[in-house]
Amino acid sequence: MTISVITFDLDNTLWDVEPSLIKAEQIQQQWLLQHRPGAVAAFDHEALLEFKKSVWRRHPELAHHVSQMRTQMLYELQIAGGYSEEEAVSGARQAFEVFLGARQKVELYEEALDVLKLLAQRYTVGALTNGNADIYKTDAGDYFDFAFSAEDIGTSKPHPAMFQAALKKTGTAAEQIIHVGDDPEHDIRGAHNMGMHTVWVNIRQKPWLDGARPDREIVNLRQLPAAIDHIADGR
Ligand SMILES: [Mg+2]
Known part of the structure; x- marks a missing residue:
């Protein structure tokens, strides 16, 4: 897949x-x-x-x-x-x-734009947020094909509805999606339970507490393309 x-x-x-x-x-x-x-x-x-x-x-x-x-x-x-x-x-x-x-005036991590630009050339890229940030109000907006907030959906991650919205929007199977996030519960457990692959963005280098581990863990977004390649290659 x-x-x-x-x-x-x-x-x-x-x-x-x-x-x-x-x-x-x-x-x-x-x-x-x-x-x-x-x-x-x-x-x-x-x-x-x-x-x-x-x-x-x-x-x-x-x-x-x-x-x-x-x-x-x-x-x-x-x-x-x-x-x-x-x-x-x-x-x-x-x-x-x-x-x-x-x-909504956020400052992207300095490596974020380069990484998103690279990924947007190969993948459909979407945003799933529980907050009221708007990706289209940032410099990264051009690289996003869709964005859903908990306010759009009426429920927050880890609820399946947020992830189902991405499945419906893209018409893909869960195993064709990699969800990238910092929150073990909302992002990693939520996406994992849907059958998606997961990358844990652990910039503060916290220990993993419990539950199913993410497929990959990164401490800087620069590591994301390689982490995605690993998952895609089934390694
Ligand atoms: Mg977060």
Whole structure:
């Protein structure tokens, strides 16, 4: 069976997500301080954490919709801060927009573009993300034939639906696909359970904890073409 499709996780697989998340949180906070100071004043650090948890608990239907969950949290935060329904709705939308703009400004790992360019010449390339990153807003967008987010599908990896979306889109069998990702549970177990091949991107060089091991493990994306060749050759 030949390999014809490579699917990628995005956050912490093609870039380090931490800097953009920190920046996005800061920008969202600045927006609130400027436009809805009462919402910021309503909770101290500890109380804010509890408040966020209570929003998550009360809205399990948004568990796979990270953008809607954040918008809901921003809305409730402003209601708690004494703002009107109208102010809270418009404020949640605007604060989320500034957050998302910063969150999607990611810096690809320096080797990522060369590797993706090479792979795109030989394979159909897709993105499967649980987050709200958009590959088409990065310099790597040209190399991707498709992208699905948990928000598109309504459920997150490791649920089979994310991987099934890739199968349906490409019309290939699971054993013709290699999924590449950093998360042992979401990426490796999820794809393995679907019968796909897996490459674990282990940049932080963590130990493998349990469960079926990935077909290959790499610590830098430069190693990916060789890892794919190994799998394709059945080695
Ligand atoms: Mg990831």
